[in-house]
Amino acid sequence: MRRLLVKDLRILRRSPLLVALLVLYPVVVAVLVGAALTGGPAKPRVAFANLAGDTTFTLGGETLNPSVYTGKLFEAIDPIRVHTREEAIAKVRDGDALAALVIPADAAQRLQGMLSLVGGEPPTVEVFYNAEDPVKRRYVESTIRSRLAEANAALSDAVLAQSAKYLDLVVKGGELSFPLVGEVKILGLRNARTLIDTSLRGIPEDAPERAPLEQVSRFARVAAENLDLSKPILASIGQPVRVKQTVVSGSKTPLDAFAVGVAATLSLMLVTLLLAAGLLALERDEGTYARLVRGLVSRGALLTEKIALAALAALVVTLLQLAVVRIFVTISPRPLALAAGALAFAALGTALGALAREVRAASLLAVLLALPVAFMALVPSGAVSAPLYDVLNLVSGLFPFKPTLRALDGSGPALAHLCALALGYGVVARLALRRF
Amino acid sequence: MNVAGIGKRFGATVALRGVTFAAAAGDRVAVIGPNGAGKTTLLAILAGVLAPDEGTLELPPAGWVPQRSAVYSKLTVRENLELFAGLERAPHGAVERMLELTGLGGDELTGTLSGGNRQRLNVAVGLLGSPPLLLLDEPSAALDPAQRERLWTFVGALDATVLFTSHDVAEAAQHAHRVLVLAGGELVAELAPTDDLERAIVCAGS
Numbered sequence: 001m002r003r004l005l006v007k008d009l010r011i012l013r014r015s016p017l018l019v020a021l022l023v024l025y026p027v028v029v030a031v032l033v034g035a036a037l038t039g040g041p042a043k044p045r046v047a048f049a050n051l052a053g054d055t056t057f058t059l060g061g062e063t064l065n066p067s068v069y070t071g072k073l074f075e076a077i078d079p080i081r082v083h084t085r086e087e088a089i090a091k092v093r094d095g096d097a098l099a100a101l102v103i104p105a106d107a108a109q110r111l112q113g114m115l116s117l118v119g120g121e122p123p124t125v126e127v128f129y130n131a132e133d134p135v136k137r138r139y140v141e142s143t144i145r146s147r148l149a150e151a152n153a154a155l156s157d158a159v160l161a162q163s164a165k166y167l168d169l170v171v172k173g174g175e176l177s178f179p180l181v182g183e184v185k186i187l188g189l190r191n192a193r194t195l196i197d198t199s200l201r202g203i204p205e206d207a208p209e210r211a212p213l214e215q216v217s218r219f220a221r222v223a224a225e226n227l228d229l230s231k232p233i234l235a236s237i238g239q240p241v242r243v244k245q246t247v248v249s250g251s252k253t254p255l256d257a258f259a260v261g262v263a264a265t266l267s268l269m270l271v272t273l274l275l276a277a278g279l280l281a282l283e284r285d286e287g288t289y290a291r292l293v294r295g296l297v298s299r300g301a302l303l304t305e306k307i308a309l310a311a312l313a314a315l316v317v318t319l320l321q322l323a324v325v326r327i328f329v330t331i332s333p334r335p336l337a338l339a340a341g342a343l344a345f346a347a348l349g350t351a352l353g354a355l356a357r358e359v360r361a362a363s364l365l366a367v368l369l370a371l372p373v374a375f376m377a378l379v380p381s382g383a384v385s386a387p388l389y390d391v392l393n394l395v396s397g398l399f400p401f402k403p404t405l406r407a408l409d410g411s412g413p414a415l416a417h418l419c420a421l422a423l424g425y426g427v428v429a430r431l432a433l434r435r436f
Numbered sequence: 437m438n439v440a441g442i443g444k445r446f447g448a449t450v451a452l453r454g455v456t457f458a459a460a461a462g463d464r465v466a467v468i469g470p471n472g473a474g475k476t477t478l479l480a481i482l483a484g485v486l487a488p489d490e491g492t493l494e495l496p497p498a499g500w501v502p503q504r505s506a507v508y509s510k511l512t513v514r515e516n517l518e519l520f521a522g523l524e525r526a527p528h529g530a531v532e533r534m535l536e537l538t539g540l541g542g543d544e545l546t547g548t549l550s551g552g553n554r555q556r557l558n559v560a561v562g563l564l565g566s567p568p569l570l571l572l573d574e575p576s577a578a579l580d581p582a583q584r585e586r587l588w589t590f591v592g593a594l595d596a597t598v599l600f601t602s603h604d605v606a607e608a609a610q611h612a613h614r615v616l617v618l619a620g621g622e623l624v625a626e627l628a629p630t631d632d633l634e635r636a637i638v639c640a641g642s
Contacts, residue, residue: 287505288508
């Protein structure tokens with residue numbers, strides 16, 4: 001037993017690459033998994049353009065400032081204040097902000113007009129999203145939506161309170177302040193009715209002016225009673241401010257469809273890589289490679305056959321998988337994207353098979369490479385520093401996983417990217433076969 | 437066939453240097469030498485598996501039987517023969533002839549064959565195309581005497597130039613018209629089968 005232990009330790013000592021792989025690889029994978037599974041940032045960066053400035057509106061003699069209510073929004077985000085709508089959109093497009101919130105310049109006037117019964121459309125706040133990562137997008141959407149709802153609720157509470165005071169004034173009478181005029185005494189419907197009823201007592205029954213005065217008295221009574229009832233109706237105004245949402249860049253894919261896309265791409269990747277790498281390495285294992293390429297089959301034809309077979313098999317498996325998933329989730333299979341991804345993965349697989357030369361080594365290499373690359377592609381931008389994220393993006397771009405995800409999302413350039421990768425890896429495989 | 441000044445390096449190792457010889461149609465040429473002399477490398481170059489670093493070759497189309505069995509374990513004997521017969525565009529009936537030569541059941545899975553039977557199939561695949569030149573690398577290794585006899589009877593009946601390597605000096609003397617002795621990558625002697633071949637190998641090895 002001791003001799004065996006010493007033997008194995010000796011072997012490990014003479015295999016530094018193997019030891020590095022056994023120790024470092026799990027650490028790298030663990031770090032990438034952790035980064036990939038990190039949720040959205042604690043406070044998403046949101047560009048904020050308040051074009052209304054500190055414009056206020058008045059209701060019932062009180063001044064209200066809509067900007068006060070943005071404080072509630074700022075509690076949940078990391079705001080980047082900008083001056084124009086275009087700046088805000090640019091921040092999102094450039095990836096500096098996950099979203100942008102733009103309060104229009106006429107927000108206060110529109111609120112004023114709507115609430116003073118002049119009419120007109122309510123103000124519309126614009127929200128722009130960077131939907132590069134559907135997980136992040138969902139988080140940012142829900143954060144902004146909930147904060148806007150709170151702001152709306154606070155605003156409508158204030159408006160409701162002022163409107164209720166105004167109604168009380170109309171019903172019961174009191175004093176109202178007007179700019180330039182000062183305090184004005186309001187009679188109120190009840191007081192008006194009392195005055196009219198008092199006057200009616202002194203008018204003979206058959207007097208011609210009695211009928212219209214009785215009509216006014218009835219109106220005052222009915223109006224006073226119904227205006228009191230309108231307060232609950234006013235309370236149902238929950239959204240004095242409307243929200244318009246726009247996705248500036250990135251995916252419009254819902255989160256569940258994105259998850260299915262990730263699963264499909266993972267299985268496509270593993271099946272294709274293992275099959276392509278294994279099939280090519282098998283020729284060397286069996287000793288048949290030399291027999292084939294000495295004149296019976298060209299190296300290019302051999303590679304093409306392996307790539308085609310692996311891609312086709314993986315495509316069929318993945319389409320079957322998606323056919324089952326479609327029972328539960330609404331998704332668009334996008335077979336062209338899957339086919340392009342399968343070809344790129346297959347070409348990569350043959351390159352691995354040509355480099356590894358032996359089936360078991362080829363399979364191991366394929367798995368060792370595939371999983372970290374997949375996790376790398378899923379790391380959200382907020383989880384790591386910007387320079388590291390750029391590096392991860394660059395590395396991810398060299399492998400078919402992330403482009404396949406984008407192609408499944410409908411990106412045309414991603415299809416071209418996959419074709420280029422297929423071609424590139426095919427060339428690498430062809431060159432590696434020289435020393436096969 | 438004409439082979440002139442063939443040389444091959446693998447990194448710093450010189451596998452072959454300046455190997456030159458010729459063979460007429462129908463010749464039987466044996467290549468012998470100690471281990472590491474370059475026999476397998478020479479045949480691989482003649483078969484087109486490796487490219488020489490120097491020298492020229494004038495060869496007709498050649499069939500090649502590698503030293504290590506090169507057939508698919510997951511295919512049957514017949515499937516292996518049919519695959520390679522198709523790729524080589526072998527004449528009609530070649531598969532049946534080879535099945536008869538090997539004496540193997542066509543439906544046997546190659547992976548289940550013994551080492552000797554697998555080698556028989558390996559040889560049969562190389563003979564499928566009935567080429568004018570046959571390159572056999574240790575063809576009788578792992579074959580029992582009866583199988584060897586059948587192999588050489590079959591090869592002897594072929595109207596082809598045959599170049600083969602062997603560790604068996606007696607086999608070389610029996611089946612070759614000429615014997616080339618390789619040592620250290622160089623052609624050190626060209627002998628008749630009746631010469632003292634064992635002594636030649638020993639001298640070449642030293």
